[in-house]
Amino acid sequence: MPARRQVLAIGGGVFAALGRPRALWADPVESVEMKGTARGERIWFAPVGLAVMPGTTVRFTNRDPGNSHTSTAYHPDILDRQLRIPPDAAPWDSDFLLPGESFEVTLTVPGVYDYYCMPHEMAGMVGRIVVGRPGDPGWQGAAPDSADLEPDALAGFPPVDEILAKGRILKEEAR
Amino acid sequence: MKTALLVAAATFLLPVGSALAHEEGALQMSPPGAPYIQVSDALPLPEFIPGLGTLFVDPATLPAGPFLAYDHDGRLSATIYMTPLDDLRNGTSYDGLGVGSHTVSSVDIYYNAGHPGVEAPHAHVVLFHDEDAKSRLAE
Ligand SMILES: [Cu+2]
Numbered sequence: 001m002p003a004r005r006q007v008l009a010i011g012g013g014v015f016a017a018l019g020r021p022r023a024l025w026a027d028p029v030e031s032v033e034m035k036g037t038a039r040g041e042r043i044w045f046a047p048v049g050l051a052v053m054p055g056t057t058v059r060f061t062n063r064d065p066g067n068s069h070t071s072t073a074y075h076p077d078i079l080d081r082q083l084r085i086p087p088d089a090a091p092w093d094s095d096f097l098l099p100g101e102s103f104e105v106t107l108t109v110p111g112v113y114d115y116y117c118m119p120h121e122m123a124g125m126v127g128r129i130v131v132g133r134p135g136d137p138g139w140q141g142a143a144p145d146s147a148d149l150e151p152d153a154l155a156g157f158p159p160v161d162e163i164l165a166k167g168r169i170l171k172e173e174a175r
Numbered sequence: 176m177k178t179a180l181l182v183a184a185a186t187f188l189l190p191v192g193s194a195l196a197h198e199e200g201a202l203q204m205s206p207p208g209a210p211y212i213q214v215s216d217a218l219p220l221p222e223f224i225p226g227l228g229t230l231f232v233d234p235a236t237l238p239a240g241p242f243l244a245y246d247h248d249g250r251l252s253a254t255i256y257m258t259p260l261d262d263l264r265n266g267t268s269y270d271g272l273g274v275g276s277h278t279v280s281s282v283d284i285y286y287n288a289g290h291p292g293v294e295a296p297h298a299h300v301v302l303f304h305d306e307d308a309k310s311r312l313a314e
Binding site: 036038039040041042043065066067068095096098099119120122123125 | 219220221224225226227285286287288289290291294295296299314
């Protein structure tokens with residue numbers, strides 16, 4: 001039985017490697033929303049943790065009517081921050097999204113991607129996306145804690161195991 | 176001509192700070208004129224923020240403000256202050272701040288985790304200038 005499950009899990013990768021006919025297998029798109037309470041006491045990414053297959057496009061949309069947010073990868077090329085995405089992956093920065101606006105990024109390199117919201121990093125508005133699974137070629141695990149991030153931001157990343165087990169993790173206020 | 180007079184009045188009264196409301200007339204309708212700028216023109220924020228309305232501020236007074244809050248009809252409805260909690264804790268006080276109008280019907284104070292312009296977690300202190308102001312700024 002475990003062997004069978006493993007074969008199924010690998011199956012997706014084989015299909016991806018062979019190249020799927022686009023008409024039959026649209027590339028997957030996942031959604032992450034930026035949200036906040038009406039008075040801005042709390043703000044968050046929903047989900048805060050997300051597991052996707054390599055090649056998935058993640059669409060960030062600002063659903064907070066009174067605030068603007070960004071989705072910005074932790075990367076030395078953007079504001080000289082700690083590298084917290086796989087070294088071979090391209091960093092992204094949505095710039096400020098006004099309410100209703102969205103931004104897409106396609107993630108192909110397997111590994112753990114940590115990102116933040118520029119105006120709300122201090123308030124702990126961060127997120128984590130896990131692309132593929134440990135053992136995938138080129139997999140890069142979670143970055144270590146660093147003094148580059150405030151404790152409130154470091155505390156915001158769900159554990160990789162939990163993201164892989166649940167697929168998506170919502171913060172309490174987002175439920 | 177009228178605009179020029181308002182600008183002159185604002186410039187003249189500005190150093191007085193707390194005397195801001197003495198030129199009440201100039202601030203009652205949007206736009207309030209210099210030195211105030213519309214927040215959504217300078218920062219990536221919606222033109223009308225639910226709960227706060229359309230905000231104007233003199234950049235020299237950031238982060239505390241006063242922020243002048245106008246409703247959809249351009250009527251001054253609230254004066255708002257934004258005071259970073261860390262600054263308060265570390266000894267900064269915000270004294271003698273101006274008010275957009277001497278008439279205050281109620282005050283709301285609540286926490287805000289930050290937004291462009293005042294990114295540090297802070298308190299919003301909202302002075303509503305008439306009984307109906309809060310509902311007009313709601314959305
Ligand atoms: Cu944000």
